[in-house]
Amino acid sequence: MEITEVVTFVLERLRQRGHLAFIVGGAIRDELLGRSHEDWDIATSASPSQIQDIFSDTRQFQLKHETVTLIIDTHKVEVTTFRGKYAYSLQEDLSRRDFTIDAMAFDPAEKRLIDPFGGQEDLAKRRIKAVVNPEDRFNEDPVRLLRAVRLATELGFGVDLETLTAIQKMAGSLAKVAKERIRDEMVKILVAQRPSSGLHLLRRTGLLGVIIPELLEGYLKRQNRYHRYTILKHIMVTVDT
Secondary structure (H helix, E strand, C coil), X not given: CCCCHHHHHHHHHHHHCCCCEEEECHHHHHHHHCCCCCCEEEEECCCHHHHHHHCCCCEEEEEECCEEXXXXXXXXXXXXXXXXXCCCCHHHHHHCCXXXXXXXXXXXXXXXXXXXXXXXXXXXXXXXXXXXXXXHHHHHCCHHHHHHHHHHHHHCCEECHHHHHHHHHHXXXXXXXXXXXXXXXXXXXXXXXXXXXXXXXXXXXXXXXXXXXXXXXXXXXXXXXXXCCEHHHHHHHHXXX
């Protein structure tokens, strides 16, 4: 795994101060897929206040409760304290992440990939699968319902059946999510290589009816004789061009 100098600096400083530190999340997924990326996330045993003290000489800000964002030479690195309900450890942190392909960690000291939930297998099988219990993961943050569709669209993956069933069952929970967070995920779907696959999955899961119910009216509604498709199909073809 090719790690930037800035990320190496952050990892080494945390370790020098006696804390565990691992690369986690989308950076590992993208590295394994050979995709370019700019975002780097580090999970650590250090608390947010300790992170702030360790990097007191570095530009930083904190928008999320457990995360400190460092700005080093125009590069952004997010450093987050291990998340957990009971024990704050790497294993507990990974168990509470959304999908298996994002629940992997890399230990740069031992050059070792840590993959307790089969993320590599799911990458190979090109599927989005929730970690352990889909309903638990979606209850923790309902925006993950939409994020599953977004990741499937961006990566050209399918969605694991158990995960898909849970999304269909819990689609209404998306109404609790702030509109700004829904907007951010929808924009990423619409700028993907094939946005129509995302719109199709949104309809199939029931999420489209929560986000843009007006579009569902065009699912079976045909246009005049000069048009080949239903209104929704026409929109899907259009967004792909």
